[in-house]
Amino acid sequence: MKLIHSKQTWHVLGAGREECRSLLALALRLGFRVGDLGRELGCSERYLRTVFVRDVGLPPKNWMRQERMVMARHMLQQGLAPEEVTEKLQFSTPNNFRREFQKFYRMSPMAYQNKWRHMDFRGPGTALVPPGARQIKR
Numbered sequence: 224m225k226l227i228h229s230k231q232t233w234h235v236l237g238a239g240r241e242e243c244r245s246l247l248a249l250a251l252r253l254g255f256r257v258g259d260l261g262r263e264l265g266c267s268e269r270y271l272r273t274v275f276v277r278d279v280g281l282p283p284k285n286w287m288r289q290e291r292m293v294m295a296r297h298m299l300q301q302g303l304a305p306e307e308v309t310e311k312l313q314f315s316t317p318n319n320f321r322r323e324f325q326k327f328y329r330m331s332p333m334a335y336q337n338k339w340r341h342m343d344f345r346g347p348g349t350a351l352v353p354p355g356a357r358q359i360k361r
């Protein structure tokens with residue numbers, strides 16, 4: 224089995240019935256559980272960890288946590304409520320989602336969503352500027 228990065232996502236080659244599978248789609252479908260991913264791919268958690276560290280540079284649990292948090296951030300940016308994100312990303316409770324998001328981004332999902340709503344988008348090549356912040360003219 225080999226993990227390859229293609230088209231901005233990771234794929235699994237040579238595991239199970241299919242030749243090339245989206246790793247993120249599998250992780251999402253399986254609730255971001257390492258044991259379930261190993262079973263789906265027909266390998267032990269130990270072998271899965273070896274392959275992940277070799278090909279991705281991270282253990283599977285760390286990779287899944289990062290991918291899950293990136294998906295959560297995008298969902299919040301799209302206006303989904305934290306409870307909806309909890310459900311879609313299969314966190315056991317909204318509290319668990321909030322705690323995990325807080326650890327990862329150092330702010331609550333609601334604080335992130337509020338901050339995102341108040342960002343000023345000035346077009347390509349410009350930075351996001353919170354309201355009231357002074358812009359430096361160049």
